[in-house]
Amino acid sequence: MSAPSTSQRGILNPHEGKKHFHLARHAPAEDLAFFIERHWIIRWDLRGQNPFQQEVLPHPCVNLVVEAGRSAVHGVDTRRFVAHLEGKGQVVGTKFRPGAFFPFVRVPMSGLTDRSLPLQELFGPAGAALEPAVLASDDEREQIALVETFLRQRLPERDDTVATVVHIIQRALECPEVNRVEDLSIRVGHSVRTLQRLFRQYVGVSPKWVIRRFRLHEAADRASSGGQVDWAALAQELGYFDQAHFIRDFKSQVGRSPAEYAALCTSRTGGGQAMTRPLTGPL
Incomplete structure (x- = not known):
């Protein structure tokens, strides 16, 4: 297993986060790769140190998370959240x-948006048993193997619509000129109404939300790079009507204006209001 991605998009102020936790990413087994993008494992040891709060701007994906006392399936979280890390711990x-x-x-993912369901509620006693089995090991390969065995035993038939949805979202991610749902519709050859229906059922958020989130990931990534950013030019590049609309949108999602966020990343100091949530979205 090797790390499939080193992207930090979605992890806010990533340079500061690296000082407080270790993140490892692993590709899934070949027979599960149709369904799974990657596994990720976070470990931290802050004993004798102040707690740390990691802000995250989630991706449009569902995550199965194993964490002591809080193992669950997390739907797409539409809001920024702050994960509170203290003492010593791990999340798989x-x-x-x-x-x-x-x-x-086989239920619409819109019903899971901004929600988390305990593994036991979704999968019964086997779901409850997964947490102690995974957390009993410190070996990442063994932990991932346990999760994959659990999923493999419940593996559904491949749904061709999943491949369609993945392709559509990939186009939204890779094509910066796609700034509206109408643009995406033309790119992928599906009507706006079809896209909205597919996303409601399979993803849990609208195509408009996905496009907006990807553009804000791009903006946050540029801001955290440490270089000079022409905010007016970036707003235009990302498809905003003007710089003021871009700043309002960025602040509503990230919690700070682009300039404030860039200064925060440069100073390498954290902050934010903590929510007791695991790091579920972008990892």
Whole structure:
């Protein structure tokens, strides 16, 4: 297993985070890769140090998360959240491809948006047993193997619509000129109404939300790079009507204006209001 991605998009002020926790990413087994984008494991040891709060701007994906006392399946979180890390701990997560958790439960993902369901509630006693089994080990390969065995025993048939949804979202991510749902519709050859229906059922958020989130990930990534940013030019590049609209949107999602966030990343200091949530979204 090797780390499939080193992208930090979605992890706010990532330079500061690196000082407080270790993040490892692993590719899934080949037979699960249709459904799973990657596994991720976070470990921290802050004993004798102040607690740390890591802000995250989640991706449009469902995550299965194993964490002491809080193991659950997390739907797409539309809000920024702050994970509170203290003492010593670990989280073992599995990030599904966009739309790829739907075949496991066959219920619209819109019902899971901004919600978390305990593993026991979704999977019964086997779900409850997964947490102690995974956390009893410190070996990442063994932990991932336990999660994959659990999922493999419940593996649904491949749903061709999942591949369609993944392709559509990939186009939204890779094409910066796609700034509206109408633009995406033309790119992928599906009507706006079809896109909205697919996303409601398979992803849990609208295509408009996905486009907006990807553009804010891009803006936050540029701001955290430490270089000079022409905010007016970036606003235009990302498809905003003007710089004022861009600043308002950025602040509503990130919690700070672009300039304030850039200064925060440069100073390498954290902050934010803590929520007792695991790191579920972008990892």
